[in-house]
Amino acid sequence: MIERQNDPRALAYSFAFQPIVDIRRALIVSQEALVRGPNGESAFSVLEPLEAPFIYEVDEQLRADAIRLASTLGQPTDLHLNLNLMPRGLEMSPDSIASTIAAAADVRLGAEAITIEITESEIIHDISLFVAIANESRSAGVQFAIDDFGAGYAGLNLLAEFQPDAIKLDRELISAIQTSGPRQAIVRGVQRTCEDLGIDIIAEGVETQPEFDWLFGEGIELFQGYFFARPGFQQLPEVLFPLVGA
Amino acid sequence: MSGLVHLIYSSAATREMSSKDLVALLALAREKNASLDITGMLLFVEGSFLQVLEGDGDAVDALFEHIARDDRHTSVVTIIREPIPRRDFSDWSMGYAQVSAEELASIDGLNDFFQGQGCFDDLNPGRTKKLLKAFNSGRWRSRVATQPIDDQPSVSSPQPTNSLPTERPPVSYAFQPIIDLDDERVTSHEAIELDKTTKLPTTVQRDDPAARTQLQMESHTMAMGLAARLGLSTGLTLNYAVYRCDDAERTMQATVDAAERYGFRPDRLTLELDHDQLLDDPQWFASVLQQQRAFGMRISIDNFGAGRSGHYLIDTYKPDGVALNEGLVRHIETNGARQAIVRGILQTAEDLGIDVVAKQIRDQAEVDWFRSEGVHLFQGALFAEPQFEQLASEVFIPARELT
Ligand SMILES: Cc1cc2nc3c(=O)[nH]c(=O)nc-3n(C[C@H](O)[C@H](O)[C@H](O)COP(=O)(O)O)c2cc1C
Numbered sequence: 001m002i003e004r005q006n007d008p009r010a011l012a013y014s015f016a017f018q019p020i021v022d023i024r025r026a027l028i029v030s031q032e033a034l035v036r037g038p039n040g041e042s043a044f045s046v047l048e049p050l051e052a053p054f055i056y057e058v059d060e061q062l063r064a065d066a067i068r069l070a071s072t073l074g075q076p077t078d079l080h081l082n083l084n085l086m087p088r089g090l091e092m093s094p095d096s097i098a099s100t101i102a103a104a105a106d107v108r109l110g111a112e113a114i115t116i117e118i119t120e121s122e123i124i125h126d127i128s129l130f131v132a133i134a135n136e137s138r139s140a141g142v143q144f145a146i147d148d149f150g151a152g153y154a155g156l157n158l159l160a161e162f163q164p165d166a167i168k169l170d171r172e173l174i175s176a177i178q179t180s181g182p183r184q185a186i187v188r189g190v191q192r193t194c195e196d197l198g199i200d201i202i203a204e205g206v207e208t209q210p211e212f213d214w215l216f217g218e219g220i221e222l223f224q225g226y227f228f229a230r231p232g233f234q235q236l237p238e239v240l241f242p243l244v245g246a
Numbered sequence: 247m248s249g250l251v252h253l254i255y256s257s258a259a260t261r262e263m264s265s266k267d268l269v270a271l272l273a274l275a276r277e278k279n280a281s282l283d284i285t286g287m288l289l290f291v292e293g294s295f296l297q298v299l300e301g302d303g304d305a306v307d308a309l310f311e312h313i314a315r316d317d318r319h320t321s322v323v324t325i326i327r328e329p330i331p332r333r334d335f336s337d338w339s340m341g342y343a344q345v346s347a348e349e350l351a352s353i354d355g356l357n358d359f360f361q362g363q364g365c366f367d368d369l370n371p372g373r374t375k376k377l378l379k380a381f382n383s384g385r386w387r388s389r390v391a392t393q394p395i396d397d398q399p400s401v402s403s404p405q406p407t408n409s410l411p412t413e414r415p416p417v418s419y420a421f422q423p424i425i426d427l428d429d430e431r432v433t434s435h436e437a438i439e440l441d442k443t444t445k446l447p448t449t450v451q452r453d454d455p456a457a458r459t460q461l462q463m464e465s466h467t468m469a470m471g472l473a474a475r476l477g478l479s480t481g482l483t484l485n486y487a488v489y490r491c492d493d494a495e496r497t498m499q500a501t502v503d504a505a506e507r508y509g510f511r512p513d514r515l516t517l518e519l520d521h522d523q524l525l526d527d528p529q530w531f532a533s534v535l536q537q538q539r540a541f542g543m544r545i546s547i548d549n550f551g552a553g554r555s556g557h558y559l560i561d562t563y564k565p566d567g568v569a570l571n572e573g574l575v576r577h578i579e580t581n582g583a584r585q586a587i588v589r590g591i592l593q594t595a596e597d598l599g600i601d602v603v604a605k606q607i608r609d610q611a612e613v614d615w616f617r618s619e620g621v622h623l624f625q626g627a628l629f630a631e632p633q634f635e636q637l638a639s640e641v642f643i644p645a646r647e648l649t
Contacts, residue, residue, distance in 0.1 A: 112331070139249050141331035151558060156551035156591070157573045160583045163326055165373070172558065182561045185597035190557070193590030196385050197326065197583060198376035 011058060012038040013046045015066050016231035017073070019239050020082060020202060020224045023216060026241045030115060031074075032082035032224065033066035040233040056089030060096045064103035067114075071107035073236045082115045082145065087130050094129075097137040111141040115165070119147045131162050145202070150186065156193070163197050166222070171205030178214040187218065209242075216244060248303035252286070252334070253310050253327040254377055255582070256386040257295045257319040268342075271318070276339040284309060285333055287341035289381065295319055296381045298374055300333045325377065325386060325582035334374045386582075418442045419469045420632035421476070423641055424483065424603060427613075428622040430643050434481030434516060436625065437469035438632050445634055462487065463500035467507075474508040476637050483516040485548065494534045502538065513542035518569065520548045521559065528562045535563060546603070549573075551587060560594065567601035567623075575604050575626075579611040592619055613644055 017031040035043045050058055063083045070081055081104075089096055101111045116137070118130075134144055146158070149167040169187065177183045194201050203215045206225030215223070229237040263271075268290065279285065284301035297313075299306050306327075314322045335341055380386060421435040441448050466484050473482050484501070488494075505515060517538070535545050546567035547559050551574055559565070570588065578584045595602050604616045607626030616624070630638035 135329045136249075139329045139331055150556060156556065156587050159587055160573065160581070163328060163373075163583060170558075173561075180561070182564060182598060185594045186557045186560060188597060189590040189592075189594030191590075192593045193586045195376075195380050196586035196589060198373040198380065200376075 011046070013062070013065075014038055014040070014234055015069050016040070016233045017070065017236050018224060018231040019229045019237055020222060021228050021239050021241065022222055023241065023244055024221045028239055029222065030080040030082045031070065031236050032117070033063075033070065033084070034231050035062055035066075036233060052088070053092055056086060056092055056096075059084075059086045059089050060093060060099055063100045067100070067103045067107060067109060069234065070236065071109065073234070076108045076113075079109060080113045080115070081109075082117050084117045084119075084147070087118050088125055090130060090133050091126060094133055097133060097142065101137065101140055101142065111137070112143075115143040115145050117145045117147045117168070127158070127161050134162065147204075150190065159193065159197065159199075163199060166200035166202055167194060168202045168204045168224070174203055174205055174211055174215070175207075176211065178210040184214070184218075187215070187220075191218065191220070212242060249329055250301070250331070250333070251303040251306055251327060252298055252300045252330050252374065253306050254296070254298050254325045254374070255310065255314075255322055256325060256381070257297075257322040259290070259293050259295065260318055260320050263290065263318070267318075272340060272342050279309075280339040282309060285335045285338055285340070287335050287338060289378070290342075291381075294386075296378075296386060298335065300330065300335060303329070321579070323386070323580055323582045323585065325586075326373065328373070330372070334372065416442055417448050417465065417468070418635055419472050420445075420634045421473070421478075421637050422625060422632035423480070423630050423638050424623060424625045425629050425641060425643070426622055427617065427624060427643065432480050432638075432641060433623070434483045435473065435478060435637060436483040436518070436632075437473065437485070439465055439469075439485070440634065463497050466497075466501045467504040470504045470508045470510060472635065474510070476635075478637060481514045481516060481544075482510060483518050483546070485520055486517045487520050488531070494531050498534055498538055502541075511542065512538070513544075516544040516546050516567070518546045518548045519559075519563070519565075528558075532562050532564075539566075546601075551591060557594075560598065560600070564598075565600060567603060568595060569603045569605050569625075572606045575606055575612055575616075576608070577612065579609075579615040585615070588616075589619065592621070610644055 014036050016034045016036050018034060019028045020030045020032060021027065022029045035046050037045050047055065047058075063085070066083055067081060070079060083100065085096070085100075097116060100114065100116070104111065104114055116134075138144070143165040144162075145166040145168055146164045147168050148170045150173045151170040167190070169190065173183050173186060177187065191201060193199075200222055201220055202222040202224060203211075203220050204224040206212055206215065206223050206227045208227060212223070212227055228241075229239045231237070272288070275288075279301075282301060282305050284299055284305060286298040286300050288298075289296040299310060301309075310324075377386075417439050420438045420440050422438060423432040424434045424436060425431070426433045439448050440446060466486075469484060470482065486497070501515075501517070502512070505512060517535075539545060544566040545563055546569060547563065547565050548569045549571045550559075550568035552571060560568070568591065570591070574584050574588055574591075576584075578588065592602060594600070601623055602621055603623040603625060604612070604621050605625045607613055607616075607624055607628050609628065613624065613628065628642060628644075630641045633639075
């Protein structure tokens, strides 16, 4: 039998950070914290052995630790972090976001410097509970982003219940978008919806120049992906900004 | 206290508003807002209002409800209501700007928008600023439309006959028309499976895929048999619950065979896919569907935007149509989030030549909104209820708007 971990403190892990960039302003607007093994092993190797409900306890602890690590790597004044959250954990521990805000405050980071990312696949479980808790933390200034948007795990209807500050377009939609009419039409539709609701669009998983060119040409300005910067293990990576026309 | 929120809505003025009218409105509004500790701004551009109200949640809701009933405006659409950490307009009991379209367009970033009361660049880069930008680029402007004329023609479908099928007792079908309002014609009837005795939707055994496949094959055959006997002359829309790839080919073959037996040419059939789960191999299933498309059968995605029925389906299946249901259509005329979602879907559909059917329509106001966005295919109780083992004898066609 495999021994299952049940003490969050006994787990060994660390973090990589990957920038989210605003191309027009040539700025890093945030760093997403990505969990890694203690020597940079994959997130999968850390999270895979964990089971519910223990994994939700870990999830909360990961955010606090990511904040602490990031605060030793950058100036709190210009630090903004994107932190992942499994919404189902909120059912067991509704204070989970509040505890993240507290962890940020410990290193003099305001709630406004935190964006909580939730994956589309997780959010649908109990939407009203999620919205209630998310709205509470919004009052404190925390922002929300929906990850993997368009992957088909949750409907577009989700946006009728909850309007995040940003959505991150699913990698699948972006890969080789310059050649796919349907994906282009989908992204244009999503842009239309997001513009009308004041939701920012982040194109994530951008790897090539043609992908970037198409997306930027359509007016997308926020990006994340290898094309700009790979995740940096225990560091906040710098970005080589592509030159864009004035 | 219920916490700080902002509510942003748009509306259309019902009459000419002179500067005097507006000044009077604002004087009263400012006084009342100050007493309620409500701040915000009001924008008036060529007959359209956009207003931001900020304050305690209950107070904002109560005031909004009050304002919404004001007969100086109509088409009131709530764009967003959400908690905020701080006010964007803390100094203004009601900031106000009236601008012409040219002014609005010419002001890069809407500077000096508030006529000396503050400026756009001072705004926090949050939702409000983004929505003002959207308004600036022409979004959320509503105008009062011309009143529709008042006669309401109806069209007849083929007369129903009373010969009923005798095979397999537990289920049977109701038929509900899908209408094209552009040429006032019933394009298709959707076969809706019902329990024969209760006449309520059937509950399928989801846990037994083999039984489900069998049932689905039989049900398509039955629906076509019944439709043929009722003398259906329009298209026929069949539901297809997608749940397991390896049964797809068999089911499809059974459908094709039945169509031939009952004399339905493939181009009269629409398969409406209902996704309640993700497929293990959607690409393979898509290729099965494409084979049928080659014979003229149409593929549509039901309940688009809900549950598992997301964008990726468009990329995977390249459907001929998508259907919007309850969750997106209900009271869309007042629900800004639904409007924004549907506009996005329409944009995508237009780019790809996909038909959009607005289903489960109950109110004229819902129809009017969809019509104004160019949607012409509809289904719902407003037009015709599903008829058990019958084709609708009468279909209500709302009056056409003057253009
Ligand atoms: C576009 C528009 C915006 C309005 N904004 C406000 C407002 O912010 N505050 C307010 O008290 N009244 C506002 N009013 C006016 C109210 O509808 C109402 O006339 C006013 O509150 C006086 O109501 P009372 O006569 O019942 O006291 C607005 C009206 C319109 C048409």
